[in-house]
Amino acid sequence: MGGLDRGTASPTGGEAPDSDPEETRDWLEAFDAVIRVEDSARALFLLRQLDEHAKELGLVAAAAPFSAYRNTIALERQGIYPGDLAIEERLTAIMRWNALAMVVRANQAYGELGGHIASYASAAEIFEVGFNHFFQAARDGGGGDLVYFQPHSAPGVYARAFLEGRLSERQLGNFRQEVQGDGLCSYPHPWLMPAFWQFPTGSMGIGPISAIYQARFLRYLADRGLADTGNRRVWGVFGDGEMDEPESIGALSLAAREHLDNLTFIINCNLQRLDGPVRGNGQIIQELESLFAGAGWNVIKVLWGSEWDALFARDTQHALLRRLAATVDGEYQNLGAKDGAYNVEHFFKKDLEIQALVAHMTDGEIDALKRGGHDPRKLYAAFAAAKNHRDQPTVVLAKTKKGYGMGGVGESRMTAHQAKKLEVDALKAFRDRFQLPLSDEDVGALRFYKPPEHSRELGYLSERRAALGGPLPARRCECPPVTVPALASYAQFALTADGKEMSTTMAAVRMLGSLLRDRTLGARIVPIVADEARTFGMDSLFRQIGIYSPVGQLYEPEDAGSMLFYKEARNGQLLEEGITEAGALSSWVAAGTAYSVHGIAMLPFYVYYSMFGFQRVGDLIWAAADQRTRGFLFGATAGRTTLGGEGLQHQDGSSHVVAATVPNCRAYDPAFAYELATILGHGMRRMMEQQVDEFYYITMMNENYAQPSMPPGVEHDIIRGMYRYASQLPAQALSRVRLLGSGAILREVIAAAELLAQDWNVGSEVHSVTSFSELAREAADVERWNRLHPLQTPRRSHVERQLPGARLVIAATDYVRAYPRLIAPYVEGRFVALGTDGFGRSDNRPALRGFFEVDRHSIVLAALSTLSRLGDLPRQTASQAIERYGIEAEAAAPWRR
Numbered sequence: 001m002g003g004l005d006r007g008t009a010s011p012t013g014g015e016a017p018d019s020d021p022e023e024t025r026d027w028l029e030a031f032d033a034v035i036r037v038e039d040s041a042r043a044l045f046l047l048r049q050l051d052e053h054a055k056e057l058g059l060v061a062a063a064a065p066f067s068a069y070r071n072t073i074a075l076e077r078q079g080i081y082p083g084d085l086a087i088e089e090r091l092t093a094i095m096r097w098n099a100l101a102m103v104v105r106a107n108q109a110y111g112e113l114g115g116h117i118a119s120y121a122s123a124a125e126i127f128e129v130g131f132n133h134f135f136q137a138a139r140d141g142g143g144g145d146l147v148y149f150q151p152h153s154a155p156g157v158y159a160r161a162f163l164e165g166r167l168s169e170r171q172l173g174n175f176r177q178e179v180q181g182d183g184l185c186s187y188p189h190p191w192l193m194p195a196f197w198q199f200p201t202g203s204m205g206i207g208p209i210s211a212i213y214q215a216r217f218l219r220y221l222a223d224r225g226l227a228d229t230g231n232r233r234v235w236g237v238f239g240d241g242e243m244d245e246p247e248s249i250g251a252l253s254l255a256a257r258e259h260l261d262n263l264t265f266i267i268n269c270n271l272q273r274l275d276g277p278v279r280g281n282g283q284i285i286q287e288l289e290s291l292f293a294g295a296g297w298n299v300i301k302v303l304w305g306s307e308w309d310a311l312f313a314r315d316t317q318h319a320l321l322r323r324l325a326a327t328v329d330g331e332y333q334n335l336g337a338k339d340g341a342y343n344v345e346h347f348f349k350k351d352l353e354i355q356a357l358v359a360h361m362t363d364g365e366i367d368a369l370k371r372g373g374h375d376p377r378k379l380y381a382a383f384a385a386a387k388n389h390r391d392q393p394t395v396v397l398a399k400t401k402k403g404y405g406m407g408g409v410g411e412s413r414m415t416a417h418q419a420k421k422l423e424v425d426a427l428k429a430f431r432d433r434f435q436l437p438l439s440d441e442d443v444g445a446l447r448f449y450k451p452p453e454h455s456r457e458l459g460y461l462s463e464r465r466a467a468l469g470g471p472l473p474a475r476r477c478e479c480p481p482v483t484v485p486a487l488a489s490y491a492q493f494a495l496t497a498d499g500k501e502m503s504t505t506m507a508a509v510r511m512l513g514s515l516l517r518d519r520t521l522g523a524r525i526v527p528i529v530a531d532e533a534r535t536f537g538m539d540s541l542f543r544q545i546g547i548y549s550p551v552g553q554l555y556e557p558e559d560a561g562s563m564l565f566y567k568e569a570r571n572g573q574l575l576e577e578g579i580t581e582a583g584a585l586s587s588w589v590a591a592g593t594a595y596s597v598h599g600i601a602m603l604p605f606y607v608y609y610s611m612f613g614f615q616r617v618g619d620l621i622w623a624a625a626d627q628r629t630r631g632f633l634f635g636a637t638a639g640r641t642t643l644g645g646e647g648l649q650h651q652d653g654s655s656h657v658v659a660a661t662v663p664n665c666r667a668y669d670p671a672f673a674y675e676l677a678t679i680l681g682h683g684m685r686r687m688m689e690q691q692v693d694e695f696y697y698i699t700m701m702n703e704n705y706a707q708p709s710m711p712p713g714v715e716h717d718i719i720r721g722m723y724r725y726a727s728q729l730p731a732q733a734l735s736r737v738r739l740l741g742s743g744a745i746l747r748e749v750i751a752a753a754e755l756l757a758q759d760w761n762v763g764s765e766v767h768s769v770t771s772f773s774e775l776a777r778e779a780a781d782v783e784r785w786n787r788l789h790p791l792q793t794p795r796r797s798h799v800e801r802q803l804p805g806a807r808l809v810i811a812a813t814d815y816v817r818a819y820p821r822l823i824a825p826y827v828e829g830r831f832v833a834l835g836t837d838g839f840g841r842s843d844n845r846p847a848l849r850g851f852f853e854v855d856r857h858s859i860v861l862a863a864l865s866t867l868s869r870l871g872d873l874p875r876q877t878a879s880q881a882i883e884r885y886g887i888e889a890e891a892a893a894p895w896r897r
């Protein structure tokens, strides 16, 4: 294998034995001499030459993509531990206890509230080394590190905050009981604990990808001259099981490509996930090493604690190393769960050489051999090396034991993850194991423990955090507001469009182009695309604002001669993320939380294929909402019939339904450019000036049509979600109907109103609905208020005010019928919804709208047939319409095809 591992076997032990150890030693000594006499750069140069030469000779070295199964940092390079190990150990033990007590209490006294003990038990030293020595807090309102905490280790973070006096005993006692007052949330949730948690990590994989894009955004802000982020770092503590999530590993190469040496992952390799081993038949640490190294990361393995140092020093023939490398994780877990005697019998005695190495050790000493992730000295060296490493992000792979210290109820047990109810004996054993100053009664009552106020322990704890700038985690909310330009300055063309043809996408891009020129707001805007800028006509921005690249542009672009050439620049403003919706969304979150993370309000616009948003990365959007992200999501090429030719996987008919379920997402489906402009202006004022923690989802279409000018007095109703656009009242109308439409289908509704008047003598009102979800929310508020105030005059919702009385309402959109039906319970009259339920398919717009029965004829038919069934029109009217418009009555429903 490569130069690092000095002849150890591959993890499965399959390497040929050394046929001439003396010769091997000569070579290695010569190599050592080069490093000693010259330097490591020279040594690496020689190594590369050898490798090249071997390839020339046709020898392909079968080098494993990972190093030997030992610590990356040799003892000689470990350095001195700067902390007080004894105090830190006592503090860690106390936090372990309080975290455990919190979870056991929540499950004993209050039923099945859940919670986890084993994860923090494995991560405690990792967290403590970070808290005591590395994680910088913001000083003087600025700077500080960004730390992502493994979600189900949250009890440990609370336990520390309790010792710091930031959380009370009562709060700890209210872990996972948030409804009555200030309980603590299960996992990090900024929505629920806005002054405490910064980053939501509860859904596996979201932490890692977010951490990478936050680290990249630190660079972006600095490169654009907006903030000095040079000494800020991102630390992320994640699980080894969590690394199986595509999001966890999907952006690793970006971090390496952009040389994000401000980023450190610490992966808690306890070798287990929820159900069992992460890689029972393999070695997750070696696998992760090759993955990260292959992606271009600096990898530091922390596998063995200091107790092993002497053993390794004597292991000159690498017998021990070979054995360790040949042991699979399932076996490590098994050994971890068993005592010293079992380990001697089943591990050390398997090989005579190894047996000799430990011959002088008692079973107790063997038992006390720790894994590296539980040794602050080893961890400190790794964190320090990560911090000092240049040009690459670093991952620390820390080998730990799940349920460390839990003994028979959890330590390295298959069921460790789920253990949350401990019997008194187990609790006492835990107390004894960590020498906690607790009486039997304290243990029985699961009393939280806090050392006296002026104890050395608490003094040390606060001193360490003071040296690092204060307590963590802490989320800031304050940020200077940014003034938004007047609507007329960027949207006049839309307000007075006067029938000019354009799509809402074109209008949006034009407004964005103008906003980018605004002196105050312009620089704060962060346009983001995932390789679809040309699709949305945003390629003009390439030249106007440049595409962000930390190295500028190292080539002459092919289109250099053109006006709108592909310009990459170090101070480029546009984030062109490539084909990664998850990455683009993570960038959007980084920019949209800059007001809190950096105290500088940025305004991200992520423009994407609407189908690949809520459906594709909905969980990231949910986390963004939790994180109080402010910004715009533009769901472009929206609608199931408006994006004609793209077919089944591209045509979105559901995003508005999902958007409606995100409480702080304001979602709109505007039909006209002036509606879009009004919503945009409103959203910007809310987020940038009033600093409300909400975000805006706006669907935009690629269909060109005549854009009317804005009628007077509709501004507020556009924001509320609906206004009356037009009325048709033929003389002697036989009946009347209300027609509601949103987005591109509004034009079909308008056309239907005309047909109803001309062909059938039926009058109508046309309402443009900009947001069924906003209407439904307000109506639900009103309904609830009325329910809770039975003796007061009932309030009326906007829906009720706009649609009073029992008149028939027909609503049609380019989304599934569930979307307009959001308001059905609040409409007094009969409510009929038309929509695009079913699989999309390719065709032109009229064909698709006919197929999904949201075209003008289908709307007319829906009105006539309901009116005739209600007895308002003669019975044969509907069948006349079917015949007149050539509607295929026997075809299967679109949602069945």
Ligand SMILES: Cc1ncc(C[n+]2csc(CCOP(=O)(O)OP(=O)(O)O)c2C)c(N)n1
Residues within 6 Å of the ligand: 118, 119, 122, 152, 202, 203, 204, 205, 238, 239, 240, 241, 242, 243, 268, 270, 272, 273, 274, 278, 402, 417
């Ligand atoms: C997306 C997602 N899927 C599943 C879960 C449920 N879950 C929480 S923790 C966990 C196991 C985590 O294992 P690992 O990452 O190895 O962390 P450990 O607890 O071992 O430190 C699972 C499956 C989740 N939180 N998020």
Ligand SMILES: [Mg+2]
Residues within 6 Å of the ligand: 239, 240, 241, 268, 269, 270, 271, 272, 273, 278
């Ligand atoms: Mg794990």
